[in-house]
Amino acid sequence: MEEVLRELPQKAKEKHNENKKFFVKLRKKPPKNLDYIMQELHEEEFERTDCLTCANCCQTTGPLFTNADVERISKSFRMKPQRFIETYLRVDEENDFVLQETPCTFLGADNYCSIYDVRPKACREFPHTDRKKFQQISNLTLKNVAICPAAYNIVEEMKKLIK
Numbered sequence: 001m002e003e004v005l006r007e008l009p010q011k012a013k014e015k016h017n018e019n020k021k022f023f024v025k026l027r028k029k030p031p032k033n034l035d036y037i038m039q040e041l042h043e044e045e046f047e048r049t050d051c052l053t054c055a056n057c058c059q060t061t062g063p064l065f066t067n068a069d070v071e072r073i074s075k076s077f078r079m080k081p082q083r084f085i086e087t088y089l090r091v092d093e094e095n096d097f098v099l100q101e102t103p104c105t106f107l108g109a110d111n112y113c114s115i116y117d118v119r120p121k122a123c124r125e126f127p128h129t130d131r132k133k134f135q136q137i138s139n140l141t142l143k144n145v146a147i148c149p150a151a152y153n154i155v156e157e158m159k160k161l162i163k
C-alpha cells in the first residue's frame, strides 16, 4: 500500500484531464442506472481494499463536522460541545467546522479510528463513491482520486464501463 500511496498523486495528475472530460460528459448525460453501477463498483472495490492498511484520508485530509457530529462526538467524550469545538476544531474559509490539524487527532498508530462508532458522517461516507446521483460530486471526486486509491480505481472502472 505504501508504494500505491506514494505514486497516487502523480497517477491522478496524469489522469486529471481525461477524468475531467469524462465527468463533463457524465454530468450532461448520466446513464439511467448510474446509482446501480456506482453501488456495484463501490462494493467490488471495497471488497478488495483494506482501509486499515491505508488511512490516507485520515492522514491527509479531515472531514467536515456537522452540528450533529459535534453533538454526538462531544457527548461520547462527556464534553460540552463548545469545549469539544475549542479543543479540536476550527472554522474554515467556507464557515465549516474542520479539524485543527491533520493527520486526524483521532487516528491511532494502528490506523484505527478512536471514535469509529461516533465518527463524523463525512468519514462514514468517504470517498462517496456509492452516493446517489454521483455525477453531482464530480469536482470533489476529481480531488479524491489523488487521495484515495479506492476512488482512483473506481473512476478507472467507470471509464471502462460508461462510454
Ligand code: SF4
Binding pocket: 057, 058, 061, 062, 063, 104, 105, 106, 107, 108, 112, 113, 114, 115, 116, 119, 120, 123
Ligand atoms: S474521525 Fe476517524 S475516520 Fe474520521 S478522519 Fe479522524 S480517524 Fe479518520
Ligand code: SF4
Binding pocket: 049, 050, 051, 052, 054, 055, 056, 057, 058, 126, 127, 147, 148, 149, 150, 151
Ligand atoms: S477510504 Fe480511501 S483513502 Fe480512506 S482509508 Fe479507505 S482506501 Fe484509503
